[in-house]
Amino acid sequence: MIHRVTQVLFAGMLGCFLSLPGSGEELMRVIKDVEYASIGDRSLCLDLYVPKSDSVDGIIVWIHGGAWRSGSKDKVPVLGFVEKGWAIASVDYRLSGEARFPAQIHDIKAAIRFLRAKSDAYGLRTDNVIIIGSSAGGHLAALAGVTNGDKYLEGSVGGFRNESSEIQGIISLYGASNLTTILTQSTPHGLSVRVPALDLFIGGQPDVLIEKTRLASPVFHVDANDPPLLMIHGDQDPQMPINQSHELEGKYESVGASVIFVALHGAKHGGSMFYDTERMDRMNRFLTKIIGS
Numbered sequence: 001m002i003h004r005v006t007q008v009l010f011a012g013m014l015g016c017f018l019s020l021p022g023s024g025e026e027l028m029r030v031i032k033d034v035e036y037a038s039i040g041d042r043s044l045c046l047d048l049y050v051p052k053s054d055s056v057d058g059i060i061v062w063i064h065g066g067a068w069r070s071g072s073k074d075k076v077p078v079l080g081f082v083e084k085g086w087a088i089a090s091v092d093y094r095l096s097g098e099a100r101f102p103a104q105i106h107d108i109k110a111a112i113r114f115l116r117a118k119s120d121a122y123g124l125r126t127d128n129v130i131i132i133g134s135s136a137g138g139h140l141a142a143l144a145g146v147t148n149g150d151k152y153l154e155g156s157v158g159g160f161r162n163e164s165s166e167i168q169g170i171i172s173l174y175g176a177s178n179l180t181t182i183l184t185q186s187t188p189h190g191l192s193v194r195v196p197a198l199d200l201f202i203g204g205q206p207d208v209l210i211e212k213t214r215l216a217s218p219v220f221h222v223d224a225n226d227p228p229l230l231m232i233h234g235d236q237d238p239q240m241p242i243n244q245s246h247e248l249e250g251k252y253e254s255v256g257a258s259v260i261f262v263a264l265h266g267a268k269h270g271g272s273m274f275y276d277t278e279r280m281d282r283m284n285r286f287l288t289k290i291i292g293s
Contacts, residue, residue: 028082036114037158046111047073049088050123057085057291058128065135067197068096077275087124096200101216106155108144109165117160130169138175142218145170146226169290170229173274174240177248178219180206185241193239222251228258230286234267
């Protein structure tokens with residue numbers, strides 16, 4: 001297994017949510033490019049950010065966005081949670097230009113199994129696994145969370161098949177939930193992004209690939225046993241319709257599962273507002289409640 005270990009100080013990139021306790025004091029152990037699985041000669045990697053503390057509350061799995069076709073594990077806007085006692089694993093997965101759905105979910109679940117298998121080696125606590133994602137990553141986070149135990153979406157990527165990929169909590173930031181309705185809800189700008197993105201992600205359009213589109217839509221997997229869910233979505237989002245989050249909220253409520261929906265007034269698609277002190281504190285309260293439940 002190939003990985004790169006660095007000791008890093010994070011200051012400005014974390015803003016006021018993460019304050020340095022003292023000059024020169026390291027806040028976390030950073031382990032880059034840990035291979036969690038391979039497919040042929042393709043290496044699938046994650047980056048670990050582990051608190052320099054004897055007490056770790058759990059692990060946050062960060063899923064990046066990028067319309068399923070771009071992005072990487074390198075940018076992690078929720079690193080402030082390391083100070084709160086959470087380890088973070090930022091996961092790269094196969095993008096849609098390389099492999100179509102359900103490859104992305106297979107990769108994410110393989111990464112979670114790997115983290116549980118290697119928890120002692122990396123000093124992780126994996127009884128509390130929380131998945132957080134933004135945009136397409138929010139969609140994948142929700143889908144991974146509401147398909148705990150789904151054998152088909154579990155896939156066969158990587159090893160450690162006896163380990164669980166179950167998730168205990170979900171945070172979706174401006175993510176999709178129902179690919180059968182997303183286009184009818186979209187603005188012209190949104191359509192210019194989503195139509196080609198869906199061609200790559202599922203291999204065609206929702207009105208043609210009906211069964212596959214439903215399989216890729218979190219709303220069709222929800223049941224009363226699903227993990228608690230927090231969603232934050234901008235009410236001026238021109239790319240991802242806010243109704244996508246409303247649909248998942250309604251589905252959760254219909255089965256009696258725990259859900260919190262926060263409309264971020266004036267916010268568009270992403271940006272610093274989603275990771276400011278108020279929003280990070282809101283997410284932290286959600287995490288704290290899960291630990292206490």
